[in-house]
Amino acid sequence: xxxxxxxxxxxxxxxxxxxxxxxxxxxxxxxxxxxxxxxxxxxxxxxxxxxxxxxxxxxxxxxxxxxxxxxxxxxxxxxxxxxxxxxxxxxxxxxxxxxxxxxxxxxxxxxxxxxxxxxxxxxxxxxxxxxxxxxxxxxxxxxxxxxxxxxxxxxxxxxxxxxxxxxxxxxxxxxxxxxxxxxxxxxxxxxxxxxxxxxxxxxxxxxxxxxxxxxxxxxxxxxxxxxxxxxxxxxxxxxxxxxxxxxxxxxxxxxxxxxxxxxxxxxxxxxxxxxxxxxxxxxxxxxxxxxxxxxxxxxxxxxxxxxxxxxxxxxxxxxxxxxxxxxxxx
Amino acid sequence: xxxxxxxxxxxxxxxxxxxxxxxxxxxxxxxxxxxxxxxxxxxxxxxxxxxxxxxxxxxxxxxxxxxxxxxxxxxxxxxxxxxxxxxxxxxxxxxxxxxxxxxxxxxxxxxxxxxxxxxxxxxxxxxxxxxxxxxxxxxxxxxxxxxxxxxxxxxxxxxxxxxxxxxxxxxxxxxxxxxxxxxxxxxxxxxxxxxxxxxxxxxxxxxxxxxxxxxxxxxxxxxxxxxxxxxxxxxxxxxxxxxxxxxxxxxxxxxxxxxxxxxxxxxxxxxxxxxxxxxxxxxxxxxxxxxxxxxxxxxxxxxxxxxxxxxxxxxxxxxxxxxxxxxxxx
Numbered sequence: 251x252x253x254x255x256x257x258x259x260x261x262x263x264x265x266x267x268x269x270x271x272x273x274x275x276x277x278x279x280x281x282x283x284x285x286x287x288x289x290x291x292x293x294x295x296x297x298x299x300x301x302x303x304x305x306x307x308x309x310x311x312x313x314x315x316x317x318x319x320x321x322x323x324x325x326x327x328x329x330x331x332x333x334x335x336x337x338x339x340x341x342x343x344x345x346x347x348x349x350x351x352x353x354x355x356x357x358x359x360x361x362x363x364x365x366x367x368x369x370x371x372x373x374x375x376x377x378x379x380x381x382x383x384x385x386x387x388x389x390x391x392x393x394x395x396x397x398x399x400x401x402x403x404x405x406x407x408x409x410x411x412x413x414x415x416x417x418x419x420x421x422x423x424x425x426x427x428x429x430x431x432x433x434x435x436x437x438x439x440x441x442x443x444x445x446x447x448x449x450x451x452x453x454x455x456x457x458x459x460x461x462x463x464x465x466x467x468x469x470x471x472x473x474x475x476x477x478x479x480x481x482x483x484x485x486x487x488x489x490x491x492x493x494x495x496x497x498x499x500x501x502x503x504x505x506x507x508x509x510x511x512x513x514x515x516x517x518x519x520x521x522x523x524x525x526x527x528x529x530x531x532x533x534x535x536x537x538x539x540x541x542x543x544x545x546x547x548x549x550x551x552x553x554x555x556x557x558x559x560x561x562x563x564x565x566x567x568x569x570x571x572x573x574x575x576x577x578x579x580x
Numbered sequence: 581x582x583x584x585x586x587x588x589x590x591x592x593x594x595x596x597x598x599x600x601x602x603x604x605x606x607x608x609x610x611x612x613x614x615x616x617x618x619x620x621x622x623x624x625x626x627x628x629x630x631x632x633x634x635x636x637x638x639x640x641x642x643x644x645x646x647x648x649x650x651x652x653x654x655x656x657x658x659x660x661x662x663x664x665x666x667x668x669x670x671x672x673x674x675x676x677x678x679x680x681x682x683x684x685x686x687x688x689x690x691x692x693x694x695x696x697x698x699x700x701x702x703x704x705x706x707x708x709x710x711x712x713x714x715x716x717x718x719x720x721x722x723x724x725x726x727x728x729x730x731x732x733x734x735x736x737x738x739x740x741x742x743x744x745x746x747x748x749x750x751x752x753x754x755x756x757x758x759x760x761x762x763x764x765x766x767x768x769x770x771x772x773x774x775x776x777x778x779x780x781x782x783x784x785x786x787x788x789x790x791x792x793x794x795x796x797x798x799x800x801x802x803x804x805x806x807x808x809x810x811x812x813x814x815x816x817x818x819x820x821x822x823x824x825x826x827x828x829x830x831x832x833x834x835x836x837x838x839x840x841x842x843x844x845x846x847x848x849x850x851x852x853x854x855x856x857x858x859x860x861x862x863x864x865x866x867x868x869x870x871x872x873x874x875x876x877x878x879x880x881x882x883x884x885x886x887x888x889x890x891x892x893x894x895x896x897x898x899x900x901x902x903x904x905x906x907x908x909x910x
Contacts, residue, residue, distance in 0.1 A: 382821045393759060396767040429723060429809035437726040437806040460810055461817035476767040477810055479759035480790055480803075484811040485818035487791035491712045492819050500843060509842030512835045517826075 259560045260344035263291030264314035264331040265351020267547050273350060274299040276553020277306055285557050288344055291331045309334060314351075317546070321354030325362065332356055336363035339539040346560035350531070350544035350553065357394055360537045367569070369576035370536030374406045375475065375543060376413055377482060377532045383466040388414055388422075391475035392482055392532055398474040400443040405576075407447055407454075409535040410470035412575040416566035425458030425468030427477060432457070439474065447472070451578070460485075530559030535572065540564050589890045590674035591883075593621030594644035594661040595681020597876050603680060604629040606883020607636055615887050618674055621661045639664060644681075647876070651684030655692065662686055666693035669869040676890035680861070680874035680883065687724055690867045697899070699906035700866035704736045705805065705873060706743055707812060707862045713796040718744055718752075721805035722812055722862055728804040730773040735906075737777055737784075739865035740800035742905040746896035755788030755798030757807060762787070769804065777802070781908070790815075860889030865902065870894050 261277050263270040270289075274296055277287045281304075289296055293310040300306065313330040315323070324333065332351055336359045338344040347364075349356045357373065366373055374391035381387055390410050395402065407424050414422035426444055428436040433444070435457050447454045455468050460481055463471045473481070500506040510517075530552070534541035540563045544556040591607050593600040600619075604626055607617045611634075619626055623640040630636065643660040645653070654663065662681055666689045668674040677694075679686045687703065696703055704721035711717055720740050725732065737754050744752035756774055758766040763774070765787050777784045785798050790811055793801045803811070830836040840847075860882070864871035870893045874886040 380821060380825065382824050396759065427810065429726065429806050429813075437804070440806075459817075460814040461820070464817035464821045473810075474767070476759050476770075477807055480757065480807055480811055481814040483759075484790040484814040487789075487794035488815035488818045489822050490791070491710060491794045492822065494712050495710065496847075499845075499847075503845060505842045506845070509839040512839030512842065513830060515833060515836070517829075 256345060257561065257564065258286045258288055258344040259346050259348060259557050259564075260288050260290055260309075260335040260338040261553075261557060262331045262335045262347070262349035262351055262356075263289040263296050263308075265349040265356070266544065266553075267317070268549070269350065270296050271299060272549050273553050274306075275550035276548070277557065278304065279550055279554035280557035281306055283554065283558070285561055287557060288338065290334045290338070309338065315355045317352055319352070319355065321352060321358045324355045324358040330359075332359045333363055336360055336539070336541070339541075340364050345564045346540035346542065348531075348542045348544060348553075348556050348560050350546060350548040350556070352546070353393065353532075353543050356541065356543050357534065360534055360539075360541050364538045364541070366536050367538055367573055367576055370405055370409065370572070371402060372405075373534045373536035374409060375532045376410060376535050379464065379482075379485070381464055381466045385466055385469070386417075387463050387466075387469060387471050388417075389463075389471045389473070389478055389481065390535060391473065391478050393475045393479040394534075395474060396476040398439070400439065400446045403439075403443045403472055403474065404446045404450060405536070407452055407470065407472045408450065408575050409572055410472060411452060412572040413533065413535055413563075413568065414469045415575075416563060416568045416571050419469045421453050422469035423455045423467070424452050424470045424472060425455050425463055427463070427471055427473035427481070428457035428459065430457060431459060431462065443472075530555035530557075533559070533563065538569065540568055586675060587891065587894065588616045588618055588674045589676050589678060589887050589894075590618050590620055590639075590665040590668040591887060592661045592665045592677070592679035592681055592686075593619040593626050593638075595679040595686070596874065596878050596883075597647070598879070599680065600626050601629060602879050603883050604636075605880035606878070607887065608634065609880055609884035610887040611636055613884065613888070615891055617887060618668065620664045620668070639668065645685045647682055649682070649685065651682060651688045654685045654688040660689075662689045663693055666690055666869070666871075669871075670694055675894045676870035676872065678861075678872045678874060678883075678886050678890050680876060680878040680886070682876070683723065683862075683873050686871065686873050687864065690864055690869075690871050694868045694871070696866050697868055697903055697906055700735055700739065700902070701732060702735075703864045703866035704739060705808075705862045706740060706865050709794065709812075709815070711794055711796045715796055715799070716747075717793050717796075717799060717801050718747075719793075719801045719803070719808055719811065720865060721803065721808050723805045723809040724864075725804060726806040728769070730769065730776045733769075733773045733802055733804065734776045734780060735866070737782055737800065737802045738780065738905050739902055740802060741782060742902040743863065743865055743893075743898065744799045745905075746893060746898045746901050749799045751783050752799040753785045753797070754782050754800045754802060755785050755793055757793070757801055757803035757811070758787035758789065760787060761789060761792065773802075860885035860887075863889070863893065868899065870898055
């Protein structure tokens, strides 16, 4: 891929717990791997972080949204880094945006400067969870919209299917997150949404439980952003708890310590399969451009993975596929 | 503790995937450990499962609810085993009820035959999750009520606090499950519930995320049954996925297999800390009697643990504490 606006990824250098250091380091990795990046932020802080004789284009801006700023303050701050990133995509100067700053701020900036696609009332955050069968399930909404009407959930299903398709899944199966698989299970929202989903041109498998989704029952799992966020944090918390309790038990005996030493390779490969870093981040779906929301705690590897993820979805034609699905699929 | 109605636990011998075999085996374990049990179900199927020269009192009934029966069919089937179990408690013939059958059926039977406590409009299902700090967090509702008004969630908080108190927690801290800790986070339901919780005589820590709860931010975590069920199944699914992926990685190299062998003790102790079996099951809160809902896949150990759990909560005066809390705490 040659450099230029056609493949250029605009990266918010100022968003993230360890910005701009981790962001610049990740961008350097990505450029070395062949990606075309433009960094957006405070040039005086970014430039000193470049390795010797290494240059990445910078679009300078003074303003940046902090984690303490309310997402709505983004409205008045047209020149802040996360908004500049979106403006570069809107103006055709870049093909995708990456930010590891506040998800709320990124969402507001994307809606303001990129806008939503025809038929997508609100964007959703899509994340990818590992499945036991080695596959992946796309979960959306992961936190952008806490209260959703059934029509919005149906729209998320359409967007999720477009994302699954450009990720290489043929005829993605759509599941509606519920507390039981039987028809009629679920809360009022779920019971109103399932028939609506079935009325779309989608391969709907029905209600799916979190356990079922992780076992491979569907490729796209639809829910509102409140429940989706709870699901992800429950999974994250459970894994952290389990790993920490396991570590405690391992350290109790010398045989455990030796065993753990022998297993260090397996633990490492395992971590690569389940951790955030490797997957890049979440994707905003429904906006007029590819937007990757990296993890706030992103390190250089995670930033590089987020840039690669943005590039992949641009090349695969994610936005065109969403538009096509939105106009024909419902 | 001597036998007799004062400590007798009524166990539904016919509920559960492996009933009556696993249930009777668990009851035998429990009796040998000093518990006083009465089995309810088909005598002709139960009796042959007793070990030689071993007797447990049986209350015979022909009818039993299958996993395929709708919970509402329980209404017409007054003589089914799960209803008999509740009737024994109602009539003072037993002090607590245990069933590993359908949760919905157990709930309906408890409401019909035991009834709810004054001030508890609907019962909730309370489960216990391990925390990273070695403590436990009580989660409710885990699945009994999918759509809840704020008043009902506040009632669950009161019931959960009573349960935490009889479990030995002093001044239990109450968290409201949300997708962020800041005031104002959450969906409409959460935003309406938090001020109501604060108006009660409870130690409310505010909004709590699943990760925060598992790290020890609260002792009682309140949510509706839809979200609570999703949380539990997400945690369960994540742990299963992670353990299965880890096992795969371990098996790839001979050093991994040896390492795993050295770690088998640690894995075993770890399993005991996180698995269902050891904890006995979920507790119905808000009914006029202690009701333990064992896991449908319960084996003998899990059944024995469920009986011990029922006994523990009877001895600790759970029902009286709930009544006290319901009348004074709000």
